[in-house]
Amino acid sequence: MPTKLEHLRNLLGEVFDLHATAAVLEWDQQVNMPRGGAANRAAALSTISRLAHETFVSDAMGAALEAAADEARDLDPDSDDARLVRKARRDYDKARRVPPDYVAEFSRATSLAHEAWERARPANDFASFRPHLETVFRLRRTYADFFAPYAHRYDPLLDDFEPGLTTPQVRAVFDELRPRQVALVRAIVEGGRPVDNSLMRRGYDVDLQWAFGLDVARAFGYDFERGRQDKSAHPFTTRFGLGDVRITTRLYPHLLSSSILSTMHETGHALYDQGSAPELDRTPLLGGSSLVIHESQSRLWENMVGRSLPFWKAFFPRLRELFPQQLADVDVETFHRAMNKVEPSFIRIEADEATYNLHIMLRFDLELAITEDALSIADLPAAWNDKMQEYLGLTPPNDTNGVMQDVHWSGGILGYFPTYALGNLVAAQLWERINADLPDLSRQIERAQFADLLGWLRTHIHRHGSKFDADELLQRVVGGGLSAGPYLRYLETKYDEIYGLH
Ligand code: ZN
Secondary structure, eight states, X not given: OOOHHHHHHHXXXXXXXXXXXXXXXXXXHHHTOOGGGHHHHHHHHHHHHHHHHHHHTSHHHHHHHHHHHHHHTTSOTTSHHHHHHHHHHHHHHHHTTSOHHHHHHHHHHHHHHHHHHHHHHHHTOHHHHHHHHHHHHHHHHHHHXXXXXXSSTTHHHHHHHSTTOOHHHHHHHHHHHHHHHHHXXXXXXXXXXXXXXXXXXXXXXXXXXXXXXXXHHHHHTOOGGGXXXXXXXXXXXXXXXXXXXXXXXXXXXXXXXXXXXXHHHHHHHHHHHHTSOGGGTTSTTSSXXXXXXXXXXHHIIIIIITTSHHHHHHHHHHHHHHOTTTTTTOOHHHHHHHHTOOOOOSOGGGOOHHHHHHHHHHHHHHHHHHHTTSSOGGGHHHHHHHHHHHHHSOOOSSSTTTTTSOSTGGGTOOSOHHHHHHHHHHHHXXXXXXXXXXXXXXXXXXXXXXXHHHHHHHHHTGGGTTSSOHHHHHHHHHSSOOOSHHHHHHHHHHHHHHHTOO
């Protein structure tokens, strides 16, 4: 006779399996599927999503949760089981508010919207994407309304990715960041010592770029026995369980930095997912605490490590071996500066660290306006271009490089973008703490040694999975909540050195 907690774990395991199955189908859709498969895949994903939802919100699950909560009452509140019951209960109460018909409709609409986006983006054809986007945003407004009353209609959307985070909190942090980031970018563009990154566009064989990316991922500690890398239009990380955490990248012969940074970024996500304690596998506690913490991990490896001089002291010789002609006249300091060139640009995922958060603030403003019914989808491309001008001083030449550049909206993912910017802040908070705990870290990185860094992250962050929410985790690790100070310090110090601002 299983205990009540074992019974709950079994039921939650089935829901986990259904989500994992959907994730395999989604991965395949983005990596392998022929275009003709779109309608069949949309139907399959819709069925699986509905089954996962129905299993999770069933009365049987409700009863299992009640019974397990009784059994868990005397456990240490930080134990796996107590946390499992708490997390599952919270997710259950949220999911019960969403009708199964909505889940199926949303899944079908977003599968089709994703296909429409894949066709419309390269063709610069917003008109064909527009009806799909209208459906997706309408469905997200409907979703938010399942959680009424709320202080702001955007709050339930944020809460799905960052439990407890509210619209006013995001506004407050962005209001603190925006003037300092805009001022920093202006100081660099107007008064900084010029940085030339034209060497990135010298034409780099994509197979060799691929090989270099794999070397870096392996050196960071990504376990290829439990993962793999593939190519997709938009890089992402996905997990089907602790034994299978995959990443994707994309490669451009004329933008060397892009694939390197993308692989480092996704590796950071994958290291987090591969680092959960084994006891958390096949439960809702597997994987990251929240998207902000998840993004802090990808950013830490991509930016704090991957754009640093110590990292390139270790890896530039290998890169020059692969590309002896293109890099013959380049030294490591020049390459490091080129990796850190600040230049307002159109594409978020290729943005440097100084301008990146401005891309996020733009998307936050627009999502908020649409959610509030203050902006129509028809007016979205123009609104996008106006904001680009306001924040970055640029107007995109077309919608391909403007409003249609990101995959998120086609997938119905709203309330997600702020977590990228907040992840940058958390990465800097953690980086200060890590360097205090590991005073030898930059010398280790110079020798391509990442075991202590990964070990620190495993101990303090990864192994907990989602047992603790972002705020709890930060309190435990840095002794305070989300803060913009360390990130602004990090940026200003770094660019002072690279651009000779003082
Ligand atoms: Zn990411």
